[in-house]
Amino acid sequence: MATRKCGIPLSTISPKFLHANSTSHTWPFSAIAELIDNAYDPDVRARQIWIDWTRIRGLDCLSFMDNGEGLTRARLHKMLSFGFSEKKAVKFHIPVGVYGNGFKSGSMRLGKDAIVFTKTRDTMSVGLLSQSYLEAIGAQRVLVPMITFRRDGHNHMEDGASLRAILTHSLFSSERELFAELRAISAAGQTGTRIIIWNLRTTTNGDTEFDFDTDKYDILIRATISERSNGGLVMTPESEYSLRAYCSILYLKPRMQIIIRGQRVKSQLISKSLAHIAQDNYRPSFLNKRVRITFGYNTKSKEHYGIMMYHKNRLIKPYVKVSCQCKAERKGVGVIGVIECNFLQPTHNKQDFDDTDKYRKIMHNLSIKLEDYWNEIRYKRKKEDPNCTVAIEDVLKVPDQVWVQCDSCLKWRRLPDGITELPDKWFCSMNYDPQFRNCLVEEELEDEEEDQKSYPKPFKRQRRNTKSEFEENVPESTQTQDRPGLLSSNQAPRHPPASVLSGLSLAERSPLPLINLTAVASSLRRAKQTFFTIEQQTPSSLVPPLTAPQELSSQTHYWPALNKERKILAQSESDTLVNKAESEMMEGFESHQGPAAAEETCERDASSGTGRGYSPAVEEITELPLKNEKEGVEHHEGHVDDEEEEEEEEWNLIEVQQWQDELMELMHETAEERDLCRQELEVLREHSAALEDERNKLISRLExxxxxxxxxxxxxxxxxxxxxxxxEQSQRGKEEKDDSSKLRTLRLNLSRLLVSFIPSLHLEHVDYNSDVIDTILIQVLEHIT
Incomplete structure (x- = not known):
């Protein structure tokens, strides 16, 4: 019967739950990562963690030891319990653990039994989490024997039952052996934690799932050669079966050294170990800030590519192939993308993300971004060397940058490019740059901290402009089906020709997030003048029809004159509509300065299907020539030839559409510039707030x-x-001492004189500090006188 409190039964945990809870880890390295995370988190702050294989009493064991803060008795009890997580961020160190379940699920996934030795500055504790112990005693609930030793080596009296359980059901049968394991922690530091796991999980043939013999400095997952290769090509990334390779990329920016079987893991900044690195930005619709994405080529194997997805600095999903990399043409081969998805929620085992709408959107957009990068790199290579026939993924590559971690302060330093060999141990004092030759100097800024702009995309711009030119040059027979020579609204060119925006690039334009409304108004006026200049300058005689709208500027055309009433009516109506379009466009640009409009005109999720929108006023401008010419034909039927009318309408529509596309492109790029400036402003505000906080702290400290x-x-x-x-007291005491010495000397001399008058006077019995001699002297003087 469950224990009651206030008459309500308490929930208990069955020993079978230890195994059921561990099944969330289908991959053994994910269980090991849970134990590494516990040492990495800011409540422990270990600088090193040692992972090793050992044999105790003939059993294979895994041991984990760190030099962190250690665990008090209360914290050890919470660690052996379920759902207790009190981890908090310290400065920029964000904890990985969330659920308070990592140690239980991870250790029980690796083996049936685990014992924890921990040491703080004041206490030493031992805790046991064992399925074998619970089975042996037939427990109905999970029991965790725990003992705590004082520094003098005597345990608490109430821990007697726990001590007997640990000595009976663990690998250690005496207190001496327990103290030997606690002393082993001292080899790593004054405080720390040591975990030993035994009764490791085995395969169907009885071997442990880990291979400890193939590589004496690594821990491998047993697998056949055929499972890892295909036709001589290594198809499985090394991190899938090598613990050393997995730990080298486990953290986006490693802050802790991992030592596996006595040899340090060479951690790497995955975002800096690529070739042809480019930084791109992605801003989801559900976030108010941009997310940084790093793209580059794998320098080790082109067969290992995809997206490296991190969460709070911790690797969640490695080498995730997005849709463009799964297609038949194999786009993006060899390309790796690195992104930190702190806005997504990882699953319970921290090996995947919850399948939500946010996750599906970001995967779709990552596919688009990666394909853009792949096209840009190929375009750049083709432009630099048009005769090259070797694919860029087949070219031998080296990382663009060389970064190394100091073995003393664990800070990352950038070295000159081209360095390929480094010593086993590297320190800041060995740095080539004298500015960063001291461990006390802060780390230099990384690229994403220095520059928040996306890389240029000339291929994408050229493709957009080429598409626009192609649509402009489509034959008339394919442009419309209802009326020959007339462009329908959905077939009109969507972009201006390449020459329209061939001036200043986005990076060269003004970074201020303000739109030049005067320039927009001037553009509208020029468009209005273009509509009616042809009509005012054409004579009344007829000429043969034009073969192309471009020939209008090089040939002389004579259109039939329209009557005065039609001109006045068309001019009046056109002025009204153009003025209305100008007013609405100005209002649209002014409202575009607000934050709400910014989100709608900025870069969107491609999955949402939003495209470039057009103002109703601009649509009225597009329909203006059609409406005016239609009225002209109705009033002057027979004066204008049908073919010339169609050519006139077509030419006017093309001109209006070009101005419209130019304005919309300008609006779009100006919005991007504004957003970039807004992002920089937010960074400056945050920096200013940080400086203000620091200033307040300094002021309070000064006070x-x-x-x-x-x-x-x-x-x-x-x-x-x-x-x-x-x-003063010393001076007075000194003077009194001198006077006393003089008085004593005087009394001594007097006593010698008094001996001649009083022979029976014994000087050795006289106390010269008293007034005995003075009294005797007075008596002698009275007797003489």
Missing amino acids: RVEEEKTSLSALCDQLKSQLSELR
């Missing part, structure tokens, strides 16, 4: 220092007065 100075000054004055008093 405290002033108070301490005042109190010290008062204490100093008090000490000075006491010192002067002591000096």
Whole structure:
């Protein structure tokens, strides 16, 4: 019967739950990662963690030891319990653990039994989490024997039952052996934690799932050669079966050294170990800031590619192939993308993300971004070397940058490009750059911290402009089906020709997030003048029809004159519509400055299917020539030839559409510039807020220092007065001592004289500090006189 509290039964945990809970880890390295995360998190702050294989009493064991803060008895109890997680971020160190279940699920996935030795500055504790122990005693609930030793080596009296359980059901049968394991922690530091796991999980043939013999400095997952290769090509990434390779990319920016079987893991900054690195930005619709994406080529094997997805600095999904890399043409071969998805929720085992709408959107957009990068790199290579026939993924590559971690301070330093060999141990004092030759110097800024702009995309721009030119040059027979020579609204060119925007690039334009409304108004006026300049300059005679709209500027055309009434009516109506379009466009640009409009005109999720929108006023401008010419034909039927009318309408529509596309392109690029500036402004605001906080802290610290100075000054004055008093007392004591010495000498001399008058006077019995001699002298003088 469950224990009751206030009459309500308490929930209990069955021993079978230890195994059921561990099944969330289908991959053994994910269980090991849970134990590494516990040492990495800011509540432990270990600088090193040692992972090793050993044999105790003939059993294969895995051991984990760190030099962190250690665990008190209360924290050890929470670690052996379920659902207790009190981890908090410290500065920029964000904890990985969330659920308070990592140690239980991870250790029980690796083996049936685990024992924890931990050491703080005041206590030493031992805890046991064992399925074998619970089965042996037939427990109905999960029991965790725990003992705590004082520094003098004596355990608490109430831990007697736990001590007997640990010595009976663990690998250690005496207190001496327990203390030997606790002393082993001292080899790593004054404090720390040591975990030993035994009764490891085995395969169907009885072997452990780990291979400890193939590589004496690594821990491998047993697998056949055929499972890892295909036709001589290594198809499986090394991190899938090598613990050393997996730990080298486990953290986006490693802050802890991992030592596997006595040899340090060479951690790497995955975002810096690529070739042809490019930084791109992605801003989901559900976030108010951009997410940084790093693209580059794998320098080791082109067969290992995809997206490296991290969460709070921890690797969740490695080498995820997005849709463009899974197609038949194999786009993006060899390309790796690195992104930190702190806005997604990882699953319970931290090996995947919850399948939500946010996750599906980001995977779709990552596919688009990666394909853009792949096309840009190929375009750049083709432009640099048009005759090259070797694919870029087949070219031998080296990382663009060389970064190394100091073995003393664990800070990352950038080395000059071209360095390929480094010593086993590297320290800041060995740096080529004298500015960063000291461990006390902060790390240099990374590229994403220095520059928040995306890389240029000339291929994408050229493809857009080429598509626009192609649509402009489509034959008339394919442009419309209802009326020959007339462009329908959905077939009109969507982009201006390449020459329209061939001036300043986005990076060269003004970074201010303000749109030049005067320029927009001037563009509308020029469009309005273009509509009616042809009509005002054409004579009344007829000429043969044009073969192309471009020939209008090089040939002389004579259109039939329209009557005065039609011109006045068309001019009046056109002015009204153009003025209305100009007003609405100006209002649209002014409202575009607000944050709400910014989100709609900025870069969107491609999955949402949003495209470039057009203002109703601009649509009215597009329909203006059609409406005017239609009225002209109705009033002057027979004066204008049908073929010439169609050519006139077509030419006007093309001109209007070009101006419209130019304005919309300008609006889109200006919005991008504004968003970039807004992002920089947010960074500056955050930096300013940080500086303000630091300033307030310094002011409060200065006030405290002033108070301490005042109190010290008062204490100093008090000490000075006491010192002067002591000096005076010492001087008086010295004078009194001198007077006493003189008086004693005088009494001694008098006693010698008095002996001649009083022979029976014994000088050795006289106390010269008293007035005995003075009394005797007075008596002698009275007797003489």
